[in-house]
Amino acid sequence: MTSPADYTVNGTFAIRAGNASVAFRVKDSADFLMWQFRGGGVNTLVTHRTVRGRFTVLKTLRLPVRLVTGTSYRFSIVTTGSAIKTYLNGRLVDRSTDATFTAGGIGFRTGRTESAWFDDVTVLDPAGTTVFSNTFDTASMDFPCGQITGGRLLIGPGRTCARPFPYPVTWAFLRGQLAVAAKQVSWAHLYATGSSPKPARQFVYRLSVNGSVVGVGPTQSIRSETRYDGFDVTGLIHPGTSNTVGALAYTVADQRFQALLVVRFADGTTQTLGTGQAWKAQPGGSALPESGSIGTRSYAAPRENINARGYPLGFDTPRFNPARWPQAQPKAPFTQLVATPTGKVQRQLRLPVSVVQTAPGHYFIDYGRTWIGGLALDITGTAGQQLDIRYGQTVSAPRTVRYATAAGNTYRDVWTLRAGAQHLETWGIRVFRYVEVIGAPAGWGRPNFPAMAYLYPYDETAATFASSDPQLNQVWQPAHNTIAVTGQNLFVDSWERERAPYEADNYLQLLGSLFTSADPTLGNYSNDLLLHGRTWPTEWPFYTILAAHEAYQQTGDTAALSAYDYATLRGILPTAWFEPATGLIHKTTGNTGVGTCVDCDLVDWPTTERDGYVFTPYNTVVNALSYRAYLDMADIADDTGHPADAAADRATAAAIKTAVNKLLWDPTRRTYRDGLHPDRSPVDHHAIQAGVFAVAMGIADPAQAAGVAATIAARGIACSTYCAAYLLPAAYLGGRPDVAVQLFTSPGPRGWLNMIAQGAGATMEVWDARIKANTTYSHPWAASPAFLLPRDLFGITATTPGFATFDLAPQPGPLAWAHITVPTGKGRIGAAFHTHDGHTDIAVAVPGNTTARITIPDTPQGTTAYLDGHPTPATRTPTGLQIDHIPPGCHTLGTNPNTDHAPDAQLAAAC
Numbered sequence: 001m002t003s004p005a006d007y008t009v010n011g012t013f014a015i016r017a018g019n020a021s022v023a024f025r026v027k028d029s030a031d032f033l034m035w036q037f038r039g040g041g042v043n044t045l046v047t048h049r050t051v052r053g054r055f056t057v058l059k060t061l062r063l064p065v066r067l068v069t070g071t072s073y074r075f076s077i078v079t080t081g082s083a084i085k086t087y088l089n090g091r092l093v094d095r096s097t098d099a100t101f102t103a104g105g106i107g108f109r110t111g112r113t114e115s116a117w118f119d120d121v122t123v124l125d126p127a128g129t130t131v132f133s134n135t136f137d138t139a140s141m142d143f144p145c146g147q148i149t150g151g152r153l154l155i156g157p158g159r160t161c162a163r164p165f166p167y168p169v170t171w172a173f174l175r176g177q178l179a180v181a182a183k184q185v186s187w188a189h190l191y192a193t194g195s196s197p198k199p200a201r202q203f204v205y206r207l208s209v210n211g212s213v214v215g216v217g218p219t220q221s222i223r224s225e226t227r228y229d230g231f232d233v234t235g236l237i238h239p240g241t242s243n244t245v246g247a248l249a250y251t252v253a254d255q256r257f258q259a260l261l262v263v264r265f266a267d268g269t270t271q272t273l274g275t276g277q278a279w280k281a282q283p284g285g286s287a288l289p290e291s292g293s294i295g296t297r298s299y300a301a302p303r304e305n306i307n308a309r310g311y312p313l314g315f316d317t318p319r320f321n322p323a324r325w326p327q328a329q330p331k332a333p334f335t336q337l338v339a340t341p342t343g344k345v346q347r348q349l350r351l352p353v354s355v356v357q358t359a360p361g362h363y364f365i366d367y368g369r370t371w372i373g374g375l376a377l378d379i380t381g382t383a384g385q386q387l388d389i390r391y392g393q394t395v396s397a398p399r400t401v402r403y404a405t406a407a408g409n410t411y412r413d414v415w416t417l418r419a420g421a422q423h424l425e426t427w428g429i430r431v432f433r434y435v436e437v438i439g440a441p442a443g444w445g446r447p448n449f450p451a452m453a454y455l456y457p458y459d460e461t462a463a464t465f466a467s468s469d470p471q472l473n474q475v476w477q478p479a480h481n482t483i484a485v486t487g488q489n490l491f492v493d494s495w496e497r498e499r500a501p502y503e504a505d506n507y508l509q510l511l512g513s514l515f516t517s518a519d520p521t522l523g524n525y526s527n528d529l530l531l532h533g534r535t536w537p538t539e540w541p542f543y544t545i546l547a548a549h550e551a552y553q554q555t556g557d558t559a560a561l562s563a564y565d566y567a568t569l570r571g572i573l574p575t576a577w578f579e580p581a582t583g584l585i586h587k588t589t590g591n592t593g594v595g596t597c598v599d600c601d602l603v604d605w606p607t608t609e610r611d612g613y614v615f616t617p618y619n620t621v622v623n624a625l626s627y628r629a630y631l632d633m634a635d636i637a638d639d640t641g642h643p644a645d646a647a648a649d650r651a652t653a654a655a656i657k658t659a660v661n662k663l664l665w666d667p668t669r670r671t672y673r674d675g676l677h678p679d680r681s682p683v684d685h686h687a688i689q690a691g692v693f694a695v696a697m698g699i700a701d702p703a704q705a706a707g708v709a710a711t712i713a714a715r716g717i718a719c720s721t722y723c724a725a726y727l728l729p730a731a732y733l734g735g736r737p738d739v740a741v742q743l744f745t746s747p748g749p750r751g752w753l754n755m756i757a758q759g760a761g762a763t764m765e766v767w768d769a770r771i772k773a774n775t776t777y778s779h780p781w782a783a784s785p786a787f788l789l790p791r792d793l794f795g796i797t798a799t800t801p802g803f804a805t806f807d808l809a810p811q812p813g814p815l816a817w818a819h820i821t822v823p824t825g826k827g828r829i830g831a832a833f834h835t836h837d838g839h840t841d842i843a844v845a846v847p848g849n850t851t852a853r854i855t856i857p858d859t860p861q862g863t864t865a866y867l868d869g870h871p872t873p874a875t876r877t878p879t880g881l882q883i884d885h886i887p888p889g890c891h892t893l894g895t896n897p898n899t900d901h902a903p904d905a906q907l908a909a910a911c
Helices: 470-485 503-516 521-531 542-555 558-562 566-570 620-639 643-664 688-696 702-715 721-733 737-744 752-757 785-793
Strands: 008-017 019-028 031-038 044-051 054-062 072-080 083-088 091-097 105-109 115-124 130-134 147-149 152-155 160-163 171-179 185-195 205-209 212-217 226-232 242-250 256-265 270-274 280-283 337-339 346-350 354-359 362-381 386-392 395-397 412-416 420-425 430-438 451-455 464-467 805-808 817-824 827-836 839-846 851-857 875-877 880-886 889-894
Touching: 008 019, 019 072, 019 115, 019 160, 031 072, 031 083, 044 091, 054 091, 105 115, 105 152, 171 256, 171 270, 185 205, 185 212, 185 242, 205 256, 212 226, 212 346, 242 256, 346 362, 362 386, 362 470, 451 470, 464 470, 470 503, 470 737, 470 752, 470 785, 503 521, 503 542, 503 721, 503 785, 503 817, 521 542, 542 558, 542 566, 542 620, 558 620, 566 620, 620 643, 620 688, 643 688, 688 702, 688 721, 702 721, 702 737, 721 737, 721 785, 737 785, 785 817, 805 827, 839 851, 851 889, 880 889
Parallel strands: 226 337, 805 851
Antiparallel strands: 008 072, 008 115, 019 031, 019 105, 031 044, 044 054, 072 083, 083 091, 105 160, 115 130, 115 152, 147 152, 171 242, 171 280, 185 226, 185 256, 205 212, 205 242, 256 270, 346 451, 354 362, 362 420, 362 430, 362 451, 386 412, 386 430, 464 817, 817 827, 827 839, 839 889, 851 880, 875 880
């Protein structure tokens, strides 16, 4: 829509409460003129100027008309240069002059106690041509903060619907045609990219061939490059006829799309279709009108109030006729194209677990777990019929979806149907377990409501877990589901509130992914992105080193490790803060636990979860993470050909370990202090995090770990979901598997079972919604059971990079039995234990090209170890009998010569 400098805005208003205010010459939502018609017996016109959100009253004048609540009045505001005339019911009531804004859009505003109806709004240019009109007789999102009811626009209390002209083109339908030769196709690949994914923090396009969706993209770039994706579309190409490539694209910045289809024939010849002037491009406003954002303060992403009457159904198929579409406009090509080194997000359909019709055509739908995407519906409708679709992670009342989420999203779309049969589906990202649909046909059931889920490639059957504890099994499932669904095209804190990557979040999600899918690529890419764009906490960049090391240890992929910028990665180490006099990290810049500035210490999050931690320049948690970063960086230096750096980093790590144990261990309390004061005197406070991180990062010896574990046993879960990823390992390292299982299955408000009780379909950001008002219900950093159970309960760890050798050292604790499968690059590891008759039997499936070292737990002195029923040499360790060099195959181990996995159902699951 073009914005004339001068125009007349006409309409009617009816005051519902207080006043009715019309905004005009709107530059943006904080800069405009506003004429306020005051009712309630005041009967005045108060004119305002709003600049950067600050209102200034220009004049107040009494109206010759009494404004009665609920009565409609016609208004006209005529702008000519700086002159402004106002009419009420056809009568001139004011002449004003204001040159602050020379052009702009229109809108409406209400205060906290005000509401008003508006109707029959038009904007005319000086020649009398209508440039905008809305009678509000049908659904419209021209003013998304209002509600159309009874053929009028209702603006409720505390709303600003001020919108500039022209309304920007943000949606586009794109299509290209290629007449493919009538020859055998060997392969066909489609490459595509677009910009910019940054404003909405999501993909720019959804790509299709001959009506079938092939993928979305691109992901965020690491530096100045543009990432592109390639898709195998061989099975979608039809030789001897016309083929169509289509894309539905959305972005508000740098609107460019580039694609190339390459078809290779069996005879060695090739056909291509590249984006260019032969393509057609249709603005998407008639199908997807500007309707506001589903986003939060962190990003803006579009609501999708689909108008099927203006939607070019089948636009991406050869049968569609684009004759009325304009040619695509050429733009500058992308100059630094780099392939995205990850899997491709796939569109899949998932049915709900239950559908309840609460009233005719009104449905409450539970998918049983969280999905990311939306709905895909096949429906026969009447022209103008509306579906009100509300997504959420929780409910606000029984069978009522909380679509205005705690995280700040508004997950509500209104679809307006055309007459007849139609297929409509969501384009972008909503995060939901529950959906409410109002206005659908009566009598629908589960098959009618498939979720359109975006999923990163992930085999949900690759990792399994079961145990004798039903509650522990309950905890595993949502953690596993969370890792499965939240990958998308980047590891972020949550796809709800921020859609932003953070180093610690990435590390924990990478661990979950490695132990359940063995695929490090998405975590590696996210880690590289963070390497070149750190976030604020002091200790968060250290996780970039830990993540690079962990991915290499699990995969043995030297090329991926070498792809990191070594100097930048090593530059993360806090060498500038290392104090030789104490051997500690002594922060001399940044801040300690103050706000969210760069190099502010975090320790735990949110701040209420810090257990009273006393922040000082000598911080135990910062030192513990620094120790681990130096140690892991030394391994990376060794494996990338930097032996001198490796030696130096190990020496620093050793110094930190010695100093922490000398200066920060409290032998009386048998745990670690929070730190030292600036004068190096000890802090007399022992937050749970100090001991937990010192143990989990490898600083504590076994006796110290046992002391910390005793503290954990006494205090329980006294920290956040983030800290829990280290709390439970500290319990296992301290020899208290009984405590660890108690923590896993904690029945109180601080535990994973409480998340399930709150109806979460994935793991929550915090233990309970009362802890953090804007919490998300899809936070992968809380999915740590996905890796804690295989790594810490079963003790499955790679002892050489890529699982060429690995350990299996289970700590059953109170569990009678458990079995697990862990995918690796060498193949799937299966493991099981069964404790009965005073001894523990183990079964293991060792993949090819690997060997295992296995510890039989809780074995008394003088016990003989048996491998596959035969006595075998074993080494006694503090936790049991260790058997080395277990070859590939399925094996049973124990202290009973008659142990056999075949008749034991709990052991058989391993093989």
